[in-house]
Amino acid sequence: xxxxxxxxxxxxxxxxxxxxxxxxxxxxxxxxxxxxxxxxxxxxxxxxxxxxxxxxxxxxxxxxxxxxxxxxxxxxxxxxxxxxxxxxxxxxxxxxxxxxxxxxxxxxxxxxxxxxxxxxxxxxxxxxxxxxxxxxxxxxxxxxxxxxxxxxxxxxxxxxxxxxxxxxxxxxxxxxxxxxxxxxxxxxxxxxxxxxxxxxxxxxxxxxxxxxxxxxxxxxxxxxxxxxxxxxxxxxxxxxxxxxxxxxxxxxxxxxxxxxxxxxxxxxxxxxxxxxxxxxxxxxxxxxxxxxxxxxxxxxxxxxxxxxx
Amino acid sequence: xxxxxxxxxxxxxxxxxxxxxxxxxxxxxxxxxxxxxxxxxxxxxxxxxxxxxxxxxxxxxxxxxxxxxxxxxxxxxxxxxxxxxxxxxxxxxxxxxxxxxxxxxxxxxxxxxxxxxxxxxxxxxxxxxxxxxxxxxxxxxxxxxxxxxxxxxxxxxxxxxxxxxxxxxxxxxxxxxxxxxxxxxxxxxxxxxxxxxxxxxxxxxxxxxxxxxxxxxxxxxxxxxxxxxxxxxxxxxxxxxxxxxxxxxx
Ligand SMILES: Cc1cc2nc3c(=O)[nH]c(=O)nc-3n(C[C@H](O)[C@H](O)[C@H](O)COP(=O)(O)OP(=O)(O)OC[C@H]3O[C@@H](n4cnc5c(N)ncnc54)[C@H](O)[C@@H]3O)c2cc1C
Ligand SMILES: Nc1ncnc2c1ncn2[C@@H]1O[C@H](COP(=O)(O)O)[C@@H](O)[C@H]1O
Numbered sequence: 001x002x003x004x005x006x007x008x009x010x011x012x013x014x015x016x017x018x019x020x021x022x023x024x025x026x027x028x029x030x031x032x033x034x035x036x037x038x039x040x041x042x043x044x045x046x047x048x049x050x051x052x053x054x055x056x057x058x059x060x061x062x063x064x065x066x067x068x069x070x071x072x073x074x075x076x077x078x079x080x081x082x083x084x085x086x087x088x089x090x091x092x093x094x095x096x097x098x099x100x101x102x103x104x105x106x107x108x109x110x111x112x113x114x115x116x117x118x119x120x121x122x123x124x125x126x127x128x129x130x131x132x133x134x135x136x137x138x139x140x141x142x143x144x145x146x147x148x149x150x151x152x153x154x155x156x157x158x159x160x161x162x163x164x165x166x167x168x169x170x171x172x173x174x175x176x177x178x179x180x181x182x183x184x185x186x187x188x189x190x191x192x193x194x195x196x197x198x199x200x201x202x203x204x205x206x207x208x209x210x211x212x213x214x215x216x217x218x219x220x221x222x223x224x225x226x227x228x229x230x231x232x233x234x235x236x237x238x239x240x241x242x243x244x245x246x247x248x249x250x251x252x253x254x255x256x257x258x259x260x261x262x263x264x265x266x267x268x269x270x271x272x273x274x275x276x277x278x279x280x281x282x283x284x285x286x287x288x289x290x291x292x293x294x295x296x297x298x299x300x301x302x303x304x305x306x307x308x309x
Numbered sequence: 310x311x312x313x314x315x316x317x318x319x320x321x322x323x324x325x326x327x328x329x330x331x332x333x334x335x336x337x338x339x340x341x342x343x344x345x346x347x348x349x350x351x352x353x354x355x356x357x358x359x360x361x362x363x364x365x366x367x368x369x370x371x372x373x374x375x376x377x378x379x380x381x382x383x384x385x386x387x388x389x390x391x392x393x394x395x396x397x398x399x400x401x402x403x404x405x406x407x408x409x410x411x412x413x414x415x416x417x418x419x420x421x422x423x424x425x426x427x428x429x430x431x432x433x434x435x436x437x438x439x440x441x442x443x444x445x446x447x448x449x450x451x452x453x454x455x456x457x458x459x460x461x462x463x464x465x466x467x468x469x470x471x472x473x474x475x476x477x478x479x480x481x482x483x484x485x486x487x488x489x490x491x492x493x494x495x496x497x498x499x500x501x502x503x504x505x506x507x508x509x510x511x512x513x514x515x516x517x518x519x520x521x522x523x524x525x526x527x528x529x530x531x532x533x534x535x536x537x538x539x540x541x542x543x544x545x546x547x548x549x550x551x552x553x554x555x556x557x558x559x
Contacts, residue, residue, distance in 0.1 A: 010470070069475065070438065071447050093468040097450050100403070100438035109404055109523035112433050122527065127432050128326040132335055135527040175447035175481075179463060179474040192469075196557075220558065228487065238453070238488060239471050245427060245487060247469070253557040263325065270535065274555045276547065291538040291555065294547050304544040309558070 001029030001120070004081035006073075006089035006098065007048055011038045011066065014047040016193050017090040019154035024147045026053045026155070027117040028086045033058055035080060037073050039066035049161035056162055062169040067178040068094060074101045075170040082106060084142060085120065091146035091248070092192075099144050108140035113248075115151040129244040129267035149192065150250035150271060184237050186224075191240065194223030196253045199242055199269070200235070201227035203258020203279065203298055210235045212299070213257065215306035225249065225269075227259045243268035258298050261286030278302075310457075310479075311366045312355045313419040314389065315410055315440075316348035318373055318380045318399075319430040326430075332528045334400075344380045347425025349387075350485040353492040354455060355423055356388035363457050364421075366390050370413050372406050373399045378508060385503035386495035392508035393417075395516065403431075405520045407439035412516035414444055419480060421462065426451050426484040437484035447477035451486040 003025040008015035018034070025032050036045045036059045045059040058080060064072050077098070081087040087102060089095030091113045103110035115133070116124035122137045123145065191197065198217050204210045210230070217224050225242040226235065242249055244267035254272035259265060261277070261284055269275070270289050277290035280297050287293040294301060320326055321341040329336045344352075358364040369389040371377040374396070381392035395409045414422060422444075424437040441448035449455075449464035453472070456463045457479075466473045467486045477483075495503075513520055541547045551558045 067473070067475075070441075070450075074442065093451060093466075096434050097438065097448070100435035101442040101448065103435075104404060104407060104439035104442035107404070109402055110433075110435050110439075111524070112435065126532075127529075128320070128335065128430055129432065130532060131326050132328055133530045133532055135530070137525045137527050138523060139525070140523050173447075174478070176449070176475055176477045179476050181468075181471065181473045183471040232488070237471065238467050239469060244429065244432065253551070253555075264322070270532075274551070274557050275535075275538070276551070287538070287540075289535050289538075291535075292547055292550055293538055293540045294544065295540065296544070301544055305548070308544055308548045 001085040002031040002033060002083065003029035003086045003088060004077070004084045005032060005034050006077065006095065007034050007036045007044065008090045008092055008094060009036060009038060009041065009044040011041045012043060014044050016154060017092060017149040019051060020149035020152040021088050021090050021147045022051050022053055022155040023152045024114065024117060025086065025088050028120055028143070031055050033080070035060070035077065037065045037068060037076055039063050045164050049164050050157050050159070052156040052158045054162050057164040058167050059164055060167045060169055064169055064172065069176050069178065070098045070101045071173045071176045072171055073098055074105060077102045078105050079170055080167065082142065086143040086145065089146055091148050095146045099146055103144040106142055106144065108142055108144055109138060111136060111138065111143065111145040113148045114145045115148050129263050130270065131263060148248060150248055184239055188217060189221065189223045191223040191225055191247050191249060194251055196220045196222035197225050197249055197251045198222045198255040198257065199225035199227065199259060200230055200257050201259030202229035202233060204230060204235060207235045212302045216255070216302060216309065219306060219309040227265050256286050257302065259286055260284050261289065310364050310421065311368065311417065311419040312358065312364045313414060313417055313422045314351050314355045314367060314369045314384065315422065315424045315436070316352065316369055316371050316380050316384055317345040317425070317428045318342055318371065318377045319345040319428055322346050322429055328529045328531060332530060334526060334529055342376070344383055345425050345428050347427055347485055349492040350487065350489050351423040351425050352384045352387050352389060353490045354485055357490065358457065359388065368393060368417055368419065370395065370410065372397050372401060372409050381508055382503050383495065385506045386500040387493065391506055394508055394510045396510060396512050401520070402522065402524055403433050403435040403439055404523060406436050407443055408518045409513060409516060410436070410440050411443040412518050414440070421479060422482045424482065424484045426486050437482050441482040444482070446480055446482050448482045449475055449477050450484045452483050453486050453488045455483060455489070
């Protein structure tokens with residue numbers, strides 16, 4: 001059974017989320033093909049060829065694919081995947097942008113944020129901000145699904161490389177074009193795959209105060225996250241938002257500071273292995289999911305924590 | 310320029326959902342319902358485009374049981390001019406909803422279709438992209454800024470690494486993210502006026518759409534509960550527990 005996996009990358013390096021999607025794909029088929037669609041992306045294809053379990057890397061290198069716009073990538077995915085048992089991508093903003101378009105073109109359903117694969121047509125996925133897990137069964141010939149990467153182990157990187165095949169681009173669409181991108185630069189680990197995440201909420205009070213998290217993050221090698229209230233208030237940029245409508249994380253350790261624990265926030269972090277909450281309100285909902293709760297003023301607790309680590 | 314806005318009736322965002330005892334589905338029998346928050350943002354975006362003189366007419370459409378007319382009225386109280394109610398089951402799959410919306414789009418011929426990026430019940434994040442595919446329109450998903458000029462929309466998108474700006478030719482599909490705007494509240498006179506605005510009721514058959522089931526809901530379950538945590542009295546105690554008990558820091 002062939003499974004087509006859409007590689008997540010920035011034309012320079014393969015994103016680690018691809019490794020988890022490959023693990024999910026291996027539960028659905030034994031012939032895994034990894035599509036690298038991009039521009040000047042030879043290095044990504046090379047990395048992709050070393051992912052354990054991948055039988056073939058398909059690389060489509062063309063300037064029309066430089067920004068992986070859905071209008072350009074979808075026809076390519078259809079061409080390569082319409083005879084596959086499944087087409088999978090990470091439940092990233094890229095995957096979510098692309099796969100529903102692909103599914104509709106194939107006249108099949110799309111299954112979002114798959115957390116578990118029960119059999120080749122039965123999947124578990126979260127609904128209602130993760131407060132309910134739905135088991136759904138698909139009767140479609142091709143299963144098109146995005147994968148919640150935090151729910152699957154990463155495939156290994158191996159020494160031997162599989163075959164890399166070049167494919168031609170499909171469309172010369174002019175409906176949409178890329179204008180610009182602004183990427184937040186950070187030397188910290190990626191939020192989605194970090195071992196430790198420290199996240200701040202409205203309780204931090206200002207963009208300046210938000211830097212109080214830095215010292216602790218430095219000591220722990222942690223990624224920094226935020227609640228929506230902190231993003232809305234402009235303390236940090238939107239790509240740090242954790243939650244139902246932000247990033248879903250499941251690190252070994254999640255430290256929530258000055259976050260009340262709204263269901264939309266919990267949706268993004270409650271599968272973390274160990275949760276610490278620091279909040280001055282003993283009634284805050286975040287304490288209901290915290291393994292270790294500290295009722296304290298964050299302005300004294302954070303410097304103390306940085307010093308104690 | 311005409312704008313079509315698709316809105317969904319969903320469980321109120323601040324209500325906790327319960328599942329039925331037989332686990333066949335969630336229990337919405339007496340739950341508080343509302344317009345999906347992302348759809349409110351889509352309606353607000355349309356109203357602002359009309360206020361700015363860019364749009365001339367706003368048609369709001371919802372697919373579902375008769376109860377969705379409540380949300381259509383709500384959208385009209387915020388400034389939509391008229392409503393289209395497509396009569397269907399409340400639990401239709403995304404692809405079927407997209408097919409019904411395509412039929413409405415073909416009928417209405419708007420320059421722009423606005424949808425929420427995600428319904429907070431299904432958490433699907435699909436209908437806009439599917440509609441774009443079915444109409445063969447470009448798509449700008451997860452919008453946090455929209456500017457319309459010269460038959461094109463320039464849209465800032467919230468993506469994983471930060472922000473991406475794309476330009477799409479109209480007609481196009483745009484799905485809204487939370488930071489696009491802050492929706493206004495309806496004022497009483499507007500609510501009264503909205504009661505008189507027209508709502509067209511259509512069936513899938515009238516729209517020439519055959520619905521097909523692709524997915525079966527086998528069961529629903531509560532997520533595994535987390536084991537009860539403990540309170541620590543000090544930062545020192547916290548660090549000691551993380552080191553020696555949880556063993557997550559060295
Ligand atoms: C459709 C929708 C989607 C949403 N998606 C998301 C999402 O993806 N992610 C998300 O996070 N939210 C999301 N939200 C918003 C969510 O409902 C909450 O409003 C938000 O999470 C609150 O953020 P907060 O906890 O930082 O702020 P608040 O609820 O204001 O909590 C601040 C906390 O800080 C504590 N505090 C204040 N000062 C101190 C101090 N000095 N020391 C210690 N503690 C202090 C307070 O006790 C309080 O508990 C969404 C909402 C909707 C409607
Ligand atoms: N039943 C419906 N009627 C009208 N619009 C809908 C319906 N379901 C979904 N939508 C639109 O599609 C968006 C995304 O929903 P979803 O793909 O289900 O997460 C919503 O925010 C609405 O704009």
